[in-house]
Amino acid sequence: MIGVLGVKSNVKLEIREKLSIIQKHYDSCLESLKEVCDEVLILSTCNRTEVYFNTSKDYEEIILEIFDRLHWDKNYIKYTFHYENEKMVDHLMRVICGFDSLILGEDQILAQIKDAYEIALQSKSVKKDIQKLFQMAITCGKEFRFESKLYTIPVSSASIAVNEGRRMGARSFMVLGYGEVGSLACKYILSGSFDKLYIAVRNTSVVNIDDKRVEIIHFNERQNFYKDVDCIISCTSAPHIVVHSAELPEKKMVIYDLAVPRDVEESIGCMKNIQLYDIDRISLMNDENCHKREEIMNSNKYILDKYMQEFLDWQKIRDISPEIRKLKKCGEDVYRKRYKTFKNKKYTKDTDKLAEVLLKSTSNVYVNRAIEVLKEEQLKGRLDECLNIIQRIFYVGE
Incomplete structure (x- = not known):
């Protein structure tokens, strides 16, 4: 699970002070949080305190452990929010583009997130999902500001x-x-x-x-x-x-x-x-420019949706990485076996004929197996789905 624990924006300043993290303490806090999270990143600014994390633990357990590690009073949990997975991704994209700032569209948050990400990288507290997500979010924030031209009406x-x-x-x-x-x-x-x-x-x-x-x-x-x-x-x-x-x-x-x-x-x-x-x-x-910024930002919100979907797609594809590696290994085994045969026989056989035989046997490895699977799926009544996949793999360019 990837998630974020943050302090609610409508909480009084005297409460937010008690749930803040001073930047010079980032490193020690990250080191402590790394012991309970697989990945962790701290974002703490004048208006927000948020901890982004990746964990296999459930919500209640990880929230309590984060409070313990940061020495926060657990009575203040009611002043925090928590998002997981897709909602967390949506939240981060909104934050980095200024939609979630008290001063709408303020131009400091992108740099603040970049700094938080650099600190996490140096502390080696991000390495997988959180690292990829923040890379995409920073790119999203840059593109959003460029396309919306918010720099023409700066505010902070x-x-x-x-x-x-x-x-x-x-x-x-x-x-x-x-x-x-x-x-x-x-x-x-x-x-x-x-x-x-x-x-x-x-x-x-x-x-x-x-x-x-x-x-x-x-x-x-x-x-x-x-x-x-x-x-x-x-x-x-x-x-x-x-x-x-x-x-x-x-x-x-x-x-x-x-x-x-x-x-x-x-x-x-x-x-x-x-x-x-x-x-x-x-x-x-x-702020006299607030309404103008709001209109411009809403007209460019599609940029957030694009990067959010890109990250979710990356997550789905990453889940099948082990199978992709297996496929590549199969291909490597077939290639090496035939290349070894070619090296052993290239001086004793007609090389053109030898190459033809080896190339045909290579294609037969996969074509013959595809035919067998097609037959099996026909007998099981699942021909259409199987045929669609085989056509997409083998009938390229037809």
């Missing part, structure tokens, strides 16, 4: 935060963290009008932006610059709070917390002159 939590910050009059920004979301937020800030951008990172050498308005600061120095910014966008992978109320100046400011677990102390939302938006509130913000 980072873009919404930057656009909303600008709409509220922000001219100076601070971005905490420079991972995928942080770098994307910086990209959106740089693409528009602004006065100053501070980028707070633990390793300042990872950022290389040639713009006099941009200042790279060490993460531990961030509090010194809060007084100089109108908007903070926090998107670290820290497992704890990084923005505390006691550190903030008494000035008008808007803060967007894009992290799960949250980066920003919840009480900050009650501070005078400060507006705080967590990932759930950001996802609910009005």
Whole structure:
């Protein structure tokens, strides 16, 4: 059984935090999950936590074992969903194309799934069905975005935060963290009008932006610059709070917390002159392009169906792989036996005649057996089905 265990999207943020997996813990979590799953891949983003797996165990057993391995409270099982086989494949295709995102059609999920797949490959936690499925899903996601041209109307939590910050009059920004979301937020800030951008990172050498308005600061120095910014966008992978109320100046400011677990102390939302938006509130913000994206995406949904069917067909064909190998071995045995005869007799016989005899005997091996099977099936009253198969095999080109 291939399946997925995920956290429901309508669950409150404080619950999702308890069922999140920080990226730096991926490797250790995968190693632990590999002990209970034949294959496993973790997808954890600001809006979703999902574990894709392949197992011979039943649903109840594997779900409990995953919760144990991830040290999750089993009382929270009610906040999760589970899909198997075809429903799981359909779910993944919808996710990678942006149909299942809180921000419809958001353009980060494809890269996030690619990263999750690469981590699973490096950890050797995928090797069969899950590996093939994610290869096809990533190809599907790329084709879907190319054909639908969603890149012409990009949207993400980072873009919404930057656009909303600008709409509220922000001219100076601070971005905490420079991972995928942080770098994307910086990209959106740089693409528009602004006065100053501070980028707070633990390793300042990872950022290389040639713009006099941009200042790279060490993460531990961030509090010194809060007084100089109108908007903070926090998107670290820290497992704890990084923005505390006691550190903030008494000035008008808007803060967007894009992290799960949250980066920003919840009480900050009650501070005078400060507006705080967590990932759930950001996802609910009005997006004027939402309806346009929905129409475009629905018109290209056939791409998802195509790749889903391709994977299901691959699974069916893979089930007969042992028989295909047997057929190939039979063919190899027939060929080697006659080739050995040819080598032994090519200098003692007329080679043209010898080749004719050996070629005819090769075809007779299969033709004579087909005739015998045809007779047997006629006697059993199953001629039509057998004849159809034999015609498809032997009557090629007629």
